[in-house]
Amino acid sequence: MTHRYDIVEHTADTGIETRGNTLAEAIGNAAFALFDLMYDLSSVPATMPVTFESAADSPPDLLVDVLSELLLRSETNDVVFSEFRVHEAGMCATVEAAGAPSVGRELRGTPIKAVTYHRLRCEPARDQWEIRVIFDV
Amino acid sequence: MAGHHPLMELERTSDYEWTVPRSGGMRVPGVVFASESLMVKAREDRAVDQVANVAHLPGIVGASYAMPDIHWGYGFPIGGVAATDIDDGGVISPGGVGFDICCGVRLLSSHLTGPDFAKHAHRIMAELDTRIPRGAGKGGIALRGLLDSVLEHGARAALDAGYGTKRDLDRCEERGTSAGGRPELVSPEARQRGGGQIGSLGAGNHFLEVQVVDRIFDAGAAEAFGLRPGTLTVMIHCGSRGLGHQTCQDQLKLMGPAMARHSITVPDRQLACVPTVSREGQAYLSAMATAANFAWANRHILAHEAREAFSAALRTAPADLGLDLVFDVAHNLAKLEMHLVAGQPRNLCVHRKGATRAFGPGHADLPDDLRGVGQPVLVPGSMGTASWVLRGVADNPAFASAAHGAGRLMSRSAAKQRASGRDVRKDLETAGIAIRPGSVRLLAEEAPYAYKDVDEVARVCEAAGLADRVARLRPIGVVKG
Secondary structure, eight states: OOOOOEEEOOSSSEEEEEEESSHHHHHHHHHHHHHHTTSOGGGOOOOEEEEEEEEOSSHHHHHHHHHHHHHHHHHHHTEEEEEEEEEEETTEEEEEEEEEEOTTOOOSSOOOOEEOOTTOEEEEETTEEEEEEEEEO | OTTOOOSSOOEEEETTEEEEOOOTTOSSOEEEEOOHHHHHHHHHSSHHHHHHHHTTSTTEEEEEEEEEEEEOOSSSOEEEEEEEEGGGTOEEOGGGTOSSTTOEEEEEOOSOBHHHHHHHHHHHHHHHHHHSOOSSSOOOSSOGGGHHHHHHHTHHHHHHTTOSOHHHHHTBGGGGOOTTOOGGGSOHHHHHHHTTOSSOOOSTTOEEEEEEEEEESOHHHHHHHTOOTTBEEEEEEEOOHHHHHHHHHHHHHHHHHHHHHTTOOOSSGGGOOEETTSHHHHHHHHHHHHHHHHHHHHHHHHHHHHHHHHHHHHTOOGGGGTOOEEEEEESEEEEEEEEEETTEEEEEEEEEESOEEOOOTTOTTSOGGGTTTOOEEEEOOOSSSOEEEEEEOTTOSSSSEEOOSSOBOSOHHHHHHHOOHHHHHHHHHHTTOEEEESOTGGGGGGOGGGBOOHHHHHHHHHHTTSEEEEEEEEEEEEEEO
């Protein structure tokens, strides 16, 4: 999949829309978008792996939890994540992400502070899962 | 989002006031203070819808207000003000404070003049460039070991650690310490994110600017604030960094289930809220105060470092530079304040999301030497444009609130399409503004043309009775986050 997300215009912040054949694939694409807005991920090798689990009561909450955890780990460990594998069953996600050090790496977009619930969308539509999320920058 | 039609029709009720009439679940009307030109963008995007959404909050009194710099935010509009009656089911909404808890502005006056800067501009900017940490991630001036005392005591902890002066506390909203700070309420994750960031600007629209007092509108107030024509000022805009962002994220996660327990529904999940007096509401207020203390200390330490930078560049003792604090104001905070509602004093929880508290003359919370003048209200511009100092006035129609900045006009991607960061830097330098960006590329997102006309915002604040103009400040050196 080469075109993994679209930018949603917002006056102050930045949003994305993406989709996937499964909830897990759609969340993986949203995770890619989160970091691709900040860095050119085509030049970020996937050399530093992490694995974590998130559980939530609903698909939108699971999406926010996974993205927030990735943002937290990125900021506290100085890493840019560029590859994502998400497995999901029963609103429990196992996330395998990998990336490279962020120190000294050029930003191409203003750093994202947080994942908002504003106009949040994560739901099945036709035969796919569709996601819209607005980030606070 | 051009062409978007707000859910609500606006009625123009005076030259500078527009009303969103009550409909659906709105408990009060919406009121936007703006001129025709400032309303153009707010009409196009979702900002007016957001004013109407905020009017659904339980316990809201008066109206859901928006300041002249209104623009589309997440949940609340930026420039949004909502007061809820805490003795009548009034709620607290973390979305009415935002992720950057206690983001705000600090202004220093000085004895130095424009020619002093011109003579030593390179050295001053080089010192600031080296000393002011900015950009994403870590790099704070203060040691991580200061975190617990900062979270509990705010700027006072920074003073005790050797930063700044006692007078700095006197000229800071809340005197630099938000009561109720409890470090144990901040999650390990928030501590991880913020621990290494005490004394750092961050990125985005945050900055440290060297400015010159360009024009005085109120000589008496300017004198009281220490602002003289032609002298230099230093303005710092930043907040609570990763600690605040994570604290808000943590609290929002708790709010969803808590809101269900209190049988509250809102039209946007980012407006999640609970009664202010509830256990969850009190826990949020304490967590917010704790993160606010980080922000007060953060700006206090950055101001100290700015003094050190000028001192090193000019080889003059900091005390001889007269870099005194004019004031420090928050523009992302909820405060418990007493206001008159229908002529009766009420205990309110006043949310200001991208809005500045603006107490008028005589308010008991103002420092003694400013009580006769009113609170300084700081309205930062956007690198190439002016910033403004206003003062609070009596009978402010929006629970003592005023604008917090120019207000964004253009999305980040639209701004990037118009010019590159290099072009923006060149334009600023051509205009005589020295620029030291954290990232040249990111300057494009923060270009002056991406913002509304800040002079118009200041003019409308005065015309709408929100705050009076005192001084216009022109940027001559920008250290950008």
